[in-house]
Amino acid sequence: xxxxxTKRAVSPSVKDRATVDGVMLDVLVALTPAxxxxxxxxxxxxxxVTAISVGACMGFEWLYNKLTGKANTLRDLSACVTGxxxxxxxxxxxxxxxxxxxxxxxxxxxxxFYGGLGKNFxxxxxxxxxxxxxxxxxMTTWVDALDHAPLFGTVDAVSTATPMAYLxxxxxxxxxxxxxxxxxxxxxxxxxxCFMLLLGGLYLLARRVISWRIPxxxxxxxxxxxxxxxxxxxxxxxDWMLYNLLGGGLLLGAIFMATDYTTxxxxxxxxxxxxxxxxxxTVALRCFGSYPDGVGFAILTMNCCVWLLDRIGLPRxxxxxxxxxxxxxxxxQGRRLAMFKPVLPQKKEREPGAVPGEKQLDAxxxxxxxxxxxxxxxxxxxxxxxxxxxxxxxxxxxxxNRQQQELLSSVMPLASVASETPYVTEDAVRILAGxxxxxxxxxxxxxxxxxxxxxxxxVVGVDLNGEVTGVSVTDHSEHATVGGQATQPSYLxxxxxxxxxxxxxxxxxxxxxxxxxxxCHAITAGVNKALYIATHLEDGDVQYVDGDV
Amino acid sequence: xxxxxxxxxxxxxxxxxxxxxxxxxxxxxxxxVIIPVAERGDETSQCRVSVGDTVTEGQPIAETAQGxxxxxxxxxxxxxxxxxxxxxxERVLCVVICADGTDARWLDHPEPVDDPAALDAExxxxxxxxxxxxxxxxxxxxxxxxLRAARGRVDTVIVNAAExxxxxxxxxxxxxxxxxxxxxxxxxLMKAVDAADGAVAVEADKLNAVELLERKVTKGKLNVRVAAxxxxxxLGAEKxxxxxxxxxxxxxxxxxxxxxxxxxxxxxAYAVYRAVKKGRPLTRRVVTVTGGAMTQPxxxxxxxxxxxxxxxxxxxxxxxxPDLVLMGGPMMGTAQKELDVPVTxxxxxxxxxxxxxxxxxxxxxxxxxxxxxxxxxxxxLMPLLVDKELKLGAEVSELLRLNVQDCIGCGCCTxxxxxxxPLLERMAQARRLVESAEKGQDGEVLP
Numbered sequence: 001x002x003x004x005x006t007k008r009a010v011s012p013s014v015k016d017r018a019t020v021d022g023v024m025l026d027v028l029v030a031l032t033p034a035x036x037x038x039x040x041x042x043x044x045x046x047x048x049v050t051a052i053s054v055g056a057c058m059g060f061e062w063l064y065n066k067l068t069g070k071a072n073t074l075r076d077l078s079a080c081v082t083g084x085x086x087x088x089x090x091x092x093x094x095x096x097x098x099x100x101x102x103x104x105x106x107x108x109x110x111x112x113f114y115g116g117l118g119k120n121f122x123x124x125x126x127x128x129x130x131x132x133x134x135x136x137x138x139m140t141t142w143v144d145a146l147d148h149a150p151l152f153g154t155v156d157a158v159s160t161a162t163p164m165a166y167l168x169x170x171x172x173x174x175x176x177x178x179x180x181x182x183x184x185x186x187x188x189x190x191x192x193x194c195f196m197l198l199l200g201g202l203y204l205l206a207r208r209v210i211s212w213r214i215p216x217x218x219x220x221x222x223x224x225x226x227x228x229x230x231x232x233x234x235x236x237x238x239d240w241m242l243y244n245l246l247g248g249g250l251l252l253g254a255i256f257m258a259t260d261y262t263t264x265x266x267x268x269x270x271x272x273x274x275x276x277x278x279x280x281x282t283v284a285l286r287c288f289g290s291y292p293d294g295v296g297f298a299i300l301t302m303n304c305c306v307w308l309l310d311r312i313g314l315p316r317x318x319x320x321x322x323x324x325x326x327x328x329x330x331x332x333q334g335r336r337l338a339m340f341k342p343v344l345p346q347k348k349e350r351e352p353g354a355v356p357g358e359k360q361l362d363a364x365x366x367x368x369x370x371x372x373x374x375x376x377x378x379x380x381x382x383x384x385x386x387x388x389x390x391x392x393x394x395x396x397x398x399x400x401n402r403q404q405q406e407l408l409s410s411v412m413p414l415a416s417v418a419s420e421t422p423y424v425t426e427d428a429v430r431i432l433a434g435x436x437x438x439x440x441x442x443x444x445x446x447x448x449x450x451x452x453x454x455x456x457x458x459v460v461g462v463d464l465n466g467e468v469t470g471v472s473v474t475d476h477s478e479h480a481t482v483g484g485q486a487t488q489p490s491y492l493x494x495x496x497x498x499x500x501x502x503x504x505x506x507x508x509x510x511x512x513x514x515x516x517x518x519x520c521h522a523i524t525a526g527v528n529k530a531l532y533i534a535t536h537l538e539d540g541d542v543q544y545v546d547g548d549v
Numbered sequence: 550x551x552x553x554x555x556x557x558x559x560x561x562x563x564x565x566x567x568x569x570x571x572x573x574x575x576x577x578x579x580x581x582v583i584i585p586v587a588e589r590g591d592e593t594s595q596c597r598v599s600v601g602d603t604v605t606e607g608q609p610i611a612e613t614a615q616g617x618x619x620x621x622x623x624x625x626x627x628x629x630x631x632x633x634x635x636x637x638x639e640r641v642l643c644v645v646i647c648a649d650g651t652d653a654r655w656l657d658h659p660e661p662v663d664d665p666a667a668l669d670a671e672x673x674x675x676x677x678x679x680x681x682x683x684x685x686x687x688x689x690x691x692x693x694x695x696l697r698a699a700r701g702r703v704d705t706v707i708v709n710a711a712e713x714x715x716x717x718x719x720x721x722x723x724x725x726x727x728x729x730x731x732x733x734x735x736x737x738l739m740k741a742v743d744a745a746d747g748a749v750a751v752e753a754d755k756l757n758a759v760e761l762l763e764r765k766v767t768k769g770k771l772n773v774r775v776a777a778x779x780x781x782x783x784l785g786a787e788k789x790x791x792x793x794x795x796x797x798x799x800x801x802x803x804x805x806x807x808x809x810x811x812x813x814x815x816x817x818a819y820a821v822y823r824a825v826k827k828g829r830p831l832t833r834r835v836v837t838v839t840g841g842a843m844t845q846p847x848x849x850x851x852x853x854x855x856x857x858x859x860x861x862x863x864x865x866x867x868x869x870x871p872d873l874v875l876m877g878g879p880m881m882g883t884a885q886k887e888l889d890v891p892v893t894x895x896x897x898x899x900x901x902x903x904x905x906x907x908x909x910x911x912x913x914x915x916x917x918x919x920x921x922x923x924x925x926x927x928x929x930l931m932p933l934l935v936d937k938e939l940k941l942g943a944e945v946s947e948l949l950r951l952n953v954q955d956c957i958g959c960g961c962c963t964x965x966x967x968x969x970x971p972l973l974e975r976m977a978q979a980r981r982l983v984e985s986a987e988k989g990q991d992g993e994v995l996p
Contacts, residue, residue: 012880012964014964015963023917023919118915261918261919264920266918314931315931318799319803
């Protein structure tokens with residue numbers, strides 16, 4: 001019964017069923033419910049964009065392999081996952097070339113140029129999406145849920161703000177929490193359906209495709225940080241936290257993008273650090289960034305740190321107590337520090353014939369060259385910075401002076417210089433004194449009055465006799481053609497020479513422009529206010545503040 | 550109570566074929582036994598018989614280079630003393646005995662004793678030495694030498710009955726049917742090494758064995774702990790079983806004695822019981838003969854040296870032509886090319902697999918850095934980085950940083966890898982590189 005087998009004797013003889021394409025298929029399955037919700041909310045265009053994105057990614061992968069003569073890698077389905085993730089992070093309103101461009105960048109540049117599956121250091125789908133963010137108008141045009149995006153042509157509905165935009169401004173979005181969970185609001189096609197994404201995440205956990213470490217640490221960090229530091233006033237911390245967790249691309253990012261095998265750490269400790277890092281960066285970018293959502297940038301940044309995290313997270317060696325390495329390192333550093341012993345200066349016997357201090361001089365000569373060049377660099381830098389600053393402040397002063405001269409010429413032609421006065425009143429913005437070459441000629445009073453369309457800021461020149469020498473409107477929000485006539489010098493010149501209280505009609509009045517009566521009356525009120533202030537400067541209404549004015 | 554360990558994998562246990570089948574004696578005595586008297590091809594050993602001699606069952610016939618006494622497992626005539634194929638793939642020196650049909654026994658054995666734990670430690674160890682007991686879980690290390698090294702230096706004796714490999718049920722059946730003997734053996738071993746504690750480690754999915762032992766321990770008021778440990782591979786490995794039972798980790802490069810433990814396999818413990826209590830030598834062992842190709846999967850008492858083909862015939866022969874015959878478990882066992890090889894003292898199973906039972910070799914694809922090998926490695930290693938390092942240039946210093954010499958060869962990484970990378974082979978390759986580099990430096994210790 002002697003038989004011979006030709007089987008190779010390699011242990012183990014049994015094997016887990018998981019394969020690369022099986023894992024990728026699981027990810028595709030887990031993403032499908034969220035995509036379907038997107039199609040329900042934003043219309044059939046979601047599916048078309050997804051198909052184009054997946055097709056583009058697989059097409060570019062095939063093309064690249066063909067052109068470089070590599071084996072076909074389409075069957076591992078990783079390009080398919082990249083395409084789906086890319087599509088799901090885009091708004092439903094994107095033009096059809098956008099996923100093609102993003103897919104080309106993702107597959108060719110980010111993935112294949114670095115050696116293909118398993119070698120790239122950034123998540124291809126996220127990198128493709130970030131490239132498309134160079135077209136901010138395209139990437140921030142959202143349609144509201146159930147406002148289906150049209151298949152062709154541009155979106156005619158007014159673009160809607162996403163919940164993330166509200167959170168970015170420090171307010172809670174108008175949607176309630178169940179709506180947020182369901183995803184019934186404006187947003188990217190696959191990011192909104194939080195409930196479906198969570199469902200997909202549970203599926204991946206149950207299939208052991210991902211571990212809890214990355215999404216758990218990521219979401220946990222975001223939850224803790226947003227609970228501790230709510231940016232909205234008068235909002236329950238819990239609400240702020242939940243909206244932050246459900247808003248934007250956090251769930252898609254934490255469950256599907258941060259857990260991308262190739263671009264996340266393999267060591268358990270490294271994975272936890274990576275998740276925490278992603279969470280901190282996300283909260284920081286949402287708070288301080290100019291773009292509402294920071295999940296994508298956070299993940300890409302942490303992707304670049306994976307090498308380091310894997311090194312830090314190297315598992316403890318079996319049989320070696322925890323922190324042994326650290327303790328040894330500390331001991332080594334301590335020994336290194338102990339090498340630096342304080343050495344007391346010792347008096348040395350002078351060599352016969354040597355001049356005292358010559359050795360020191362030689363040492364100084366050794367480094368004087370470098371010290372001189374260093375000093376030179378410092379001097380040049382200081383001089384350059386100082387002169388630039390001087391030049392800047394001089395040009396600023398000149399500009400202010402010119403503005404003042406223009407103002408004076410229109411409100412007080414006799415004066416050539418204006419200066420601050422120590423008078424302060426609630427009614428006037430500021431009170432300047434105007435001087436000619438010899439003496440004071442009057443006051444320039446800047447006042448604000450309520451006009452027809454908003455506040456009117458004007459400067460009124462009053463001479464020492466209490467007569468108006470000129471009026472100038474410096475800022476207003478009246479209608480450009482109707483009310484604006486009343487702010488032109490042609491009208492304002494009518495006030496010159498007036499004094500006392502100016503009335504709307506009759507004696508001591510100024511004729512209003514028909515159609516701009518309200519604005520004219522407002523300007524008259526402002527002139528009256530200035531006249532009153534000018535004549536009551538010494539009375540109790542106007543305070544005289546000596547000192548720091 | 551147990552201490553959890555990191556890593557490991559959940560395997561399909563596939564023990565249903567034999568776990569309810571009691572230990573059976575082979576129906577017919579084999580016509581011929583081939584008893585290996587060495588471990589490796591280049592070893593020499595001292596034979597006490599010559600070709601043509603008549604031997605009886607239990608007669609000492611040789612002493613190996615490690616000092617293990619080999620006994621004849623059947624009565625008959627010495628037919629040849631020559632190198633024959635060994636299950637490990639080499640040709641090693643064997644004594645071939647042709648059965649003469651008698652059941653003559655060697656009588657010059659130590660006297661049986663009633664209370665073996667009353668013997669003194671030296672007596673116990675010498676009885677074990679004379680019976681030729683070695684580690685029967687795969688190690689093959691002489692039990693007496695282990696006990697001598699451990700004597701006075703350990704506080705815990707662990708009997709390892711955690712068969713974490715699929716298919717094998719030999720130790721499980723021994724626990725069920727020889728439970729009293731195992732507990733006595735624990736007492737004997739505790740006495741031999743002067744240890745205070747004893748423990749039997751059983752996987753928690755063998756609840757009948759756990760319960761039986763606990764009942765016996767309670768009834769006999771024994772100072773033995775029955776540790777039900779998680780059913781996860783490779784918790785049956787020595788370092789893992791120590792960690793699980795006592796929470797101590799064997800330091801790198803060390804052995805069980807460094808953490809005050811000594812571990813014996815359940816089959817070894819039974820051999821110790823027989824050697825000390827009854828004075829009988831180790832001439833037969835339990836072998837689980839199973840797999841989809843077997844007509845009657847069984848747990849058999851097999852004389853040492855019986856050719857594999859005879860064992861298979863005793864278990865009813867093949868139902869179908871097997872695709873793979875394994876000696877040992879499917880994770881760490883060795884595939885056998887021919888069926889003339891003998892059953893050795895450390896053969897715990899013969900698994901005759903059909904095509905669907907073992908994995909068909911798949912083409913290796915690129916590593917996708919999924920990290921499953923890191924999560925599965927019970928020795929806290931990073932096989933994927935070792936693989937990468939080997940492909941990048943195999944720097945010995947870098948391999949040392951990855952602690953490749955800690956690998957126990959359990960195969961979890963290869964089992965779990967979705968890219969079908971033979972990580973276990975890579976780890977072995979890296980280990981060889983490190984070892985040869987260390988040798989090349991003339992004993993100079995590397996950082």
